[in-house]
Amino acid sequence: MDFNDTPEEAAFRAEARAFLTANAEPKAGSRPTLRLSGLDAAGVARCKEWQTKKAEAGMAGLTWPKKFGGREASPILQVIYNQEEEAFSVPRGLFEIGLGMCIPTMMAYAKPEQLDRYVAPALRGEEVWCQLFSEPAGGSDLAALRTRAERDGDDWVINGQKIWTSGAHLSDFGIVVVRTDPNVPKHEGLSFFFLDMKSPGVDIRPIHQMSGARHFNEVFFTDVRIPDSQRLGGVGQGWKVSLTTLMNERLAVGEVPRPEVEDLIALSRTLVLDAEPAIRNAAVRERIAEWYARSQGLKFTRFRTMTALSRGETPGPENSIAKLVNASKQQDIARFGLDLMGQAGLTIDDDLVEAHAMFQSALLSSPSLRIAGGSDEILRNIIAERVLGLPPDIRADKGMPFNKVPTGRR
Amino acid sequence: MNFDFSDDLKQLRDQARRFLAEQCAPSVVRRSLDGQETFAADLWREMADMGWIGAAIPEEYGGAGLGYEGLCVLAEEIGRAVAPVPFSSCAYLAAEAILLAGTEAQKQEFLPRLADGSLIGCFALSEGTGNPDPRNIAARVAGGRLTGTKWPVADGGIAHIAVVVARGETGDIALYLVDLAGVAKRTLTTLDPSRDHVRLDLDGAKAERLGAASGWSSVQTVLDRAAILLAFEQVGGADACLRMACDYANERYAFGRPIGSFQAIKHKLADMYVALELARSNAYYGAWALSAESADIPLAAATLRVSATEAFQLASKENIQTHGGIGFTWAVDCHLFYRRSANLALALGGPPFWKNRLVDLLESRNAA
Numbered sequence: 088m089d090f091n092d093t094p095e096e097a098a099f100r101a102e103a104r105a106f107l108t109a110n111a112e113p114k115a116g117s118r119p120t121l122r123l124s125g126l127d128a129a130g131v132a133r134c135k136e137w138q139t140k141k142a143e144a145g146m147a148g149l150t151w152p153k154k155f156g157g158r159e160a161s162p163i164l165q166v167i168y169n170q171e172e173e174a175f176s177v178p179r180g181l182f183e184i185g186l187g188m189c190i191p192t193m194m195a196y197a198k199p200e201q202l203d204r205y206v207a208p209a210l211r212g213e214e215v216w217c218q219l220f221s222e223p224a225g226g227s228d229l230a231a232l233r234t235r236a237e238r239d240g241d242d243w244v245i246n247g248q249k250i251w252t253s254g255a256h257l258s259d260f261g262i263v264v265v266r267t268d269p270n271v272p273k274h275e276g277l278s279f280f281f282l283d284m285k286s287p288g289v290d291i292r293p294i295h296q297m298s299g300a301r302h303f304n305e306v307f308f309t310d311v312r313i314p315d316s317q318r319l320g321g322v323g324q325g326w327k328v329s330l331t332t333l334m335n336e337r338l339a340v341g342e343v344p345r346p347e348v349e350d351l352i353a354l355s356r357t358l359v360l361d362a363e364p365a366i367r368n369a370a371v372r373e374r375i376a377e378w379y380a381r382s383q384g385l386k387f388t389r390f391r392t393m394t395a396l397s398r399g400e401t402p403g404p405e406n407s408i409a410k411l412v413n414a415s416k417q418q419d420i421a422r423f424g425l426d427l428m429g430q431a432g433l434t435i436d437d438d439l440v441e442a443h444a445m446f447q448s449a450l451l452s453s454p455s456l457r458i459a460g461g462s463d464e465i466l467r468n469i470i471a472e473r474v475l476g477l478p479p480d481i482r483a484d485k486g487m488p489f490n491k492v493p494t495g496r497r
Numbered sequence: 498m499n500f501d502f503s504d505d506l507k508q509l510r511d512q513a514r515r516f517l518a519e520q521c522a523p524s525v526v527r528r529s530l531d532g533q534e535t536f537a538a539d540l541w542r543e544m545a546d547m548g549w550i551g552a553a554i555p556e557e558y559g560g561a562g563l564g565y566e567g568l569c570v571l572a573e574e575i576g577r578a579v580a581p582v583p584f585s586s587c588a589y590l591a592a593e594a595i596l597l598a599g600t601e602a603q604k605q606e607f608l609p610r611l612a613d614g615s616l617i618g619c620f621a622l623s624e625g626t627g628n629p630d631p632r633n634i635a636a637r638v639a640g641g642r643l644t645g646t647k648w649p650v651a652d653g654g655i656a657h658i659a660v661v662v663a664r665g666e667t668g669d670i671a672l673y674l675v676d677l678a679g680v681a682k683r684t685l686t687t688l689d690p691s692r693d694h695v696r697l698d699l700d701g702a703k704a705e706r707l708g709a710a711s712g713w714s715s716v717q718t719v720l721d722r723a724a725i726l727l728a729f730e731q732v733g734g735a736d737a738c739l740r741m742a743c744d745y746a747n748e749r750y751a752f753g754r755p756i757g758s759f760q761a762i763k764h765k766l767a768d769m770y771v772a773l774e775l776a777r778s779n780a781y782y783g784a785w786a787l788s789a790e791s792a793d794i795p796l797a798a799a800t801l802r803v804s805a806t807e808a809f810q811l812a813s814k815e816n817i818q819t820h821g822g823i824g825f826t827w828a829v830d831c832h833l834f835y836r837r838s839a840n841l842a843l844a845l846g847g848p849p850f851w852k853n854r855l856v857d858l859l860e861s862r863n864a865a
Contacts, residue, residue, distance in 0.1 A: 088566065088785040089499050096498075163498075352859060366860065369853070376852035379859065380803040384775025387782045390500040397498050408771045464760070470770055471763035475743050478758040 090390070092167070093397065099164050103171045106144050111137075111175040126181065126302075131257055134181035138212025148186065148210045151194070155206040163396040166389075184253060185209055185216030189262045192332045193281065196319035205260070205281075217258035217284070218332065219249040219306055224494065226251075227465050229264075230273045230326060231484075231492070234308060236265040236280070243267070243280065243318070245288075245311040251459070255291045255304040258284045262332065264325045269490040276489050277325030282313045298451040343385075344417040344456060346445050348378040351420050354441055358427050365427050374423055381416055385409055407474070411466045414456040421449035500781060502570055509563070510570040513549070517578035523830045529581035529691045530833065535655050536693055541582045545614025550588050554596070559609030565787035569729045569780070576730030576841075577737045579833045581691040583617050583652035585730065585844070589723040591618025594660040597718060598672050598710035607658065607674070619656035620723075621647035621675075621697055622716065628850035629720060631670055631713040636663035636699065643673055643704035648696035649685050651844060653677070655693050660707060662716050672707040672715060675699065689840035691833065720845050721798040725783035728805035731841050732780050735773045735805075738812035738834050742766055742819040749821075762819060769812045776801065776808035796862065799855035806842045806851070813838040 092100055126134070141147040142156055149164045151157025158164070172179075190209050194202060208214040225232035234247025245265055255261065261284050268276035284291075288311035293301035320328040346354075352375055355366035365371050388409070392402040424446035425432035437444040457463050471477045484492040502510070520540055528534050544550060553568040554560025561567070568588060575584050592611045595603055595618075610616035624647055627633045636645025643663055653659065659680075661673045681698040743766060746757030756762050779801035786797040813834040817824040824831040842848065 088501065088781070088788065090785075092498065352863065366856070369849075372856040373849070373852050375859070376799075376803050376855040377807075379855060380779065380800050380807070381775055383782070383800050384779045384804050387500065387778035388774055390498060391778060391781070393498045394500045408774055412771060412775070464764070467764040467767035468760065470767040471757070475739075475766055475770060477743065477746060477763055477766065478755045480758060480760070481754055 096163060096167055096397065099160075100167050100171060103146060103168045106141075106146055107171055107175045107177075110140055110144075111172075111177045114174055114176045126257065130178065131181060133178040135212040137178045138182050138210075142211045151206070151210070155194075155202070156210045161396060161399060163393060166393050166396060181215060181254065181257065182209075182212060184218050185214075185258075185260075188218055188332050189216035189260070189281075192262055192279075192319065192328065195331050196279070196328055197281070198316075201317075214259040215254065215257050217252055217255045217261045219252050219255070219261050219263040220329065220332075221251045222248060223250055227462055229329070230277065231489075232264065232266060232277070234263075234265045235269070236267045236278060236313070238267075238315075239312075241315050242312045243278075243315060245282075245308040245313060247308050249306040249308075250294070250303075252291075252304045252306050253302060255284065255306050256293060260284055261306075262319070264329050266489065267322055267325070270488050271323070272486055273484060273489045273492065274326040275323055277329070278322050279319045279325040279328035280313045280317050281319060282311070282317060286311050286313070288312075297454070298448070300452070343382075344413055344449070344453070346417065346420050346424060346442065346449055348375060348382050348416075348420065350442060350445060351375060351378065351424055354424050354446070355427065357441055360427065371427070378416060378420060381412055385412055407466065407470060410456070410460065411463055411470075414453070414463065417449055417456060418453035421446050421453055425450060500785070502566060502784075506563075506566055506570050509567060510574060513571055513574040514577065516543075516547075517574055517580065521578040521580050523579075523833060526579050526581050526691050526830075526833055529693075532690065534581075536583060536652070537581045540580065541614055544582065544584070545612070548612075550584065550614055551592070551608075551612025552588070554592055554608050554612045558596075558604050559612040561612075565726075566784050568726060569784040569787070572726045572729035573733035573736075576733030576837075579691055579734065579737075579837045583619070583655060583693070585723065585727055586619045586652040586656065587611055587617060589726040590620035590719065591656075591658070591660050593722055594620065594672055594707060594719045595674075597722075598708040598715055600708050603674065603705075603707065616658060617652065617656045619650055619652045619659045619677075620719070621650045621653065621659045621661040623647065623649060629716070629846040631716075634662055634664060634670055636661065638663050638665050638671075638673055638704050638706075641704060642701040643675055643699050644701055645699050646696065647699065648683075649687065649694040650697050651840075652693050653695035653697055654682055654684055659697065660719075661697075661699070661704065663704070665706070665711070669711045670713050670716065671711045672719075673704040674707055675702050675704050677702075687840070689836040691837065692840060717795075721795050722787060724798040724802045724845055724851070725780070725787050725794070727841055727845060728776070728780045728783060728801040731805035731809040731838070732773065732777050734834055734837055734841070735769070735776065735809040735812035738809075738816040738831075739766065739769045739773055741831070741834075742769065742812075742816040745820055756819075765815050765819065769808075769815055772804070772808040772811050776804040779804045796855070796858045799851050799858055802845075802851040803848065803855060806848050809834075809838040810842055 145158060146168060148157040149160045150162055153159050190206055193205060209216060220229060222232040222234060236243040236245050260281060262281045264277055264279050266276050267278040288309040290307040292305045294303045294305055295301055355371050356364055358365040360368045395402045434440050435444045435447040472479055525537050529536060548561035549571050551560030552563040552571055553565050556562040592608060595607050611618055622629060624633055624635055643661060645663060656677055659675045659677055661675050663673050665671050680702050683696040685694040685696060687694045746762050747755055749756045783797045783801045786794045817831045817835060820831055823829050
């Protein structure tokens, strides 16, 4: 075992670090990383500018074909770039979905001339993409989605509603999965398209989240016309295409959400419990130890994934546990931190409470991480079925035409 | 980045797994459980012949010189098989203590015999209830004679020599080598009869100081290193429990379907898998730290001790739960793992000790 880069990896790491040092501020003491939730027009501009800079320096789309501006590199280089970027405060959050999920799906299914048109502008940050999957009736059971598409000449006419679409209001294009045939079982009646988000009939409304932020959207479709030439995959093949997109979601490297255990350690040194620093308290120490062991376990699990990537292998299922562990850990650490603050823990004024109210903000935002991108329950199903080989759930709607599936509504 | 065992070591692991599946079936473990034998002596002899006991002992002292990563992969398989042999006492504790603290003459004298299996060693630290703590050490050496009561001592009944933690004439804690011939022993009945445990009543037993090392830190160093190796046994045991539970969940039908198709069972098994993967990844880091003699050994050890104990405890209890009533019978093997998980969780000090130590280490790291 060793933690050394191969010569190629080391050379790339040096290149990435040099690029970041020359173009970005180190994280400590600088402005917090911009996120989708807080993006205004100026923030969007900063994200785009940064993406352009990355693309020009050859630091974007590392695994993509060279003709689209990529390097055709091993995925390990992407991991190395992400590791290096973590130390810098860079405006990110606008392109993860487009470059991580939408464009890879396009590359698998779109026509060559469409790729010539769309890939490079996306990589340079000139055009933003979003992913329109979830619906009010189709979240964990995504294939139960109801948005309809009906053929009309060379076009399809879309009616329905999508929900939880990150960044729809900032996007130029989107990928969308819709129902083209309600008379066959649910997975067989779906088709997949990309569309111009400025198309007539697309109505985007932000969702006011329980945390107070508004970064997800509802997207309503009223007689929206999409040319058949923008169909990705065959008619009725939409589920298969969706799986390509979701596969890429699982490869995307998520940031470790804060507060992390290190934040709790810092907090416990500051706060007083029974006339001594809270970190002297046995109950506090026990929780810190457990969370630290989990955080380190995830860190070294990532190292195992990197090892597989470095050898050109496909990472094993060990990668799938990160979000499951991190989401609950964040929620639990947030609440535990508040518990230590006593009644003042209620206060979210960031000039008054410790850690700029990070624990309070996380208490309100953390429920979303346990749901988004595969809920805790769905992730456990995936581990049980795909990793441990347990039998699939008995499905009450199996083989049933979609329009005969009970919905509880009628 | 190469955070994985080499192909050679994976081959060793696979060989060990096949060997133990044949030679250390649950029926062998049950001979100790049922009191027919104190340990699997034939198995022990074969393990010695294959060089396992001395895997990490340098060749100059009769070992196989495979290094600590080699010992780690073997430890995982021994944990998987719940092997009724004094492997941890000899290889992780006695041999390690002698390697760390012994004089050249002591290494020459004892290590080759430990490696070839002719000498069984044990580590005598506890003096009754309580976690590892210098304040709990009352055993004393005066004029080269050691007096005190040590219990429980794993494998003390079958061991020929013990490395004993005791106070010298100035009250300083040090490690002492004691020949156990003639020492009074009381066999203890424990939660895990697949391993021998005794109380040693040392009444002026001849004791030879192990090298010049002194102070509690020399004891803690032995514990840290052994914790890393023992974590691999815990990982192996947890993996075996998870496989057992998955097999049963696939085979067992209730309400007209395999119980593994119910989410209540699936999610339980997924949680076992998550705990196991975290423990395994932490254990890998420990293996690296040991083989690199990294300054991170103490922190790596405390971290993996917390997660490996959690993983094995969870997997062994939920394996029984997945089996339902049949899992609570003597005849089904679930309890072998449940018992061993309790043993391994408490050997070297229980979870509160290691959690506290982990935070101590984090505090001193942050202060530095």
